[in-house]
Amino acid sequence: MEQRTLTFSIFRYNPATPEITPRMQDFQLDENPNMTVFIALNRLREEQDPSLMFDFVCRAAICGSCAMLINGRPQLACKTLTADLPDHITLMPLPVFKLVGDLSVDTGTWFRQMCETTEAWIHTDAKFNPKAEEERMDNAIALDIYEAERCIECGCCIASCATANIRDDFLGAAGINRMARFLIDPRDQRSPAQVFEVMGTDEGVFGCIGLMACDFLCPMEIPLQTQLALVRRKMMAAALSCKCKH
Numbered sequence: 001m002e003q004r005t006l007t008f009s010i011f012r013y014n015p016a017t018p019e020i021t022p023r024m025q026d027f028q029l030d031e032n033p034n035m036t037v038f039i040a041l042n043r044l045r046e047e048q049d050p051s052l053m054f055d056f057v058c059r060a061a062i063c064g065s066c067a068m069l070i071n072g073r074p075q076l077a078c079k080t081l082t083a084d085l086p087d088h089i090t091l092m093p094l095p096v097f098k099l100v101g102d103l104s105v106d107t108g109t110w111f112r113q114m115c116e117t118t119e120a121w122i123h124t125d126a127k128f129n130p131k132a133e134e135e136r137m138d139n140a141i142a143l144d145i146y147e148a149e150r151c152i153e154c155g156c157c158i159a160s161c162a163t164a165n166i167r168d169d170f171l172g173a174a175g176i177n178r179m180a181r182f183l184i185d186p187r188d189q190r191s192p193a194q195v196f197e198v199m200g201t202d203e204g205v206f207g208c209i210g211l212m213a214c215d216f217l218c219p220m221e222i223p224l225q226t227q228l229a230l231v232r233r234k235m236m237a238a239a240l241s242c243k244c245k246h
């Protein structure tokens with residue numbers, strides 16, 4: 001492998017010191033074998049600038065904390081090898097989310113709001129019986145639920161979404177995927193009308209303009225296009241059944 005010296009152009013801004021205007025700062029770093037952007041950032045912070053802000057927890061594409069724009073594309077820093085990038089790498093924070101500082105953003109507030117709007121919990125009238133046996137579930141349904149549950153809430157789908165970038169109440173692919181998870185679950189007793197109230201709106205499925213960058217860029221490769229189609233089909237069925245009754 002040819003030894004390269006990489007140049008990182010990194011967005012710098014700390015909202016706690018607004019008198020220092022946002023800027024790009026360049027750093028040079030010798031590339032190591034199997035170096036990820038996450039490893040490079042740690043080295044830059046340890047060796048060159050301890051004030052550099054970015055997030056990480058797991059280093060293994062599990063926690064979703066390290067998402068950022070890498071050469072303009074939302075990606076996980078811990079899953080992105082520098083070997084797959086050119087010599088000059090630009091790092092920016094994810095758009096849409098509130099900036100904490102430099103490359104660090106607050107995705108937690110956005111995802112909490114989305115969970116509250118979609119009421120992301122099982123709605124059932126069944127009384128909880130601690131002595132009851134676990135309910136059995138069809139294996140195929142359980143696998144479909146698991147597919148939707150693989151979302152690590154990194155925010156890449158939201159950052160890449162044209163609608164989410166212009167309206168902050170859009171639930172985006174993450175919200176649609178979350179609702180799909182409960183539509184698949186037979187224990188959830190929400191009526192189609194209740195689901196329609198949340199998802200049959202411009203904040204829900206009708207806000208999607210179908211560019212599908214979310215599906216293309218999801219680091220977990222969740223089939224977001226399929227989840228969108230599922231929610232849309234349910235919305236259509238709910239609308240038709242309403243029409244038939246009137």
Ligand code: FES
Pocket residue numbers: 055056057058059060061062063064065066067076077078079
């Ligand atoms: S550090 Fe957890 S996903 Fe990258």
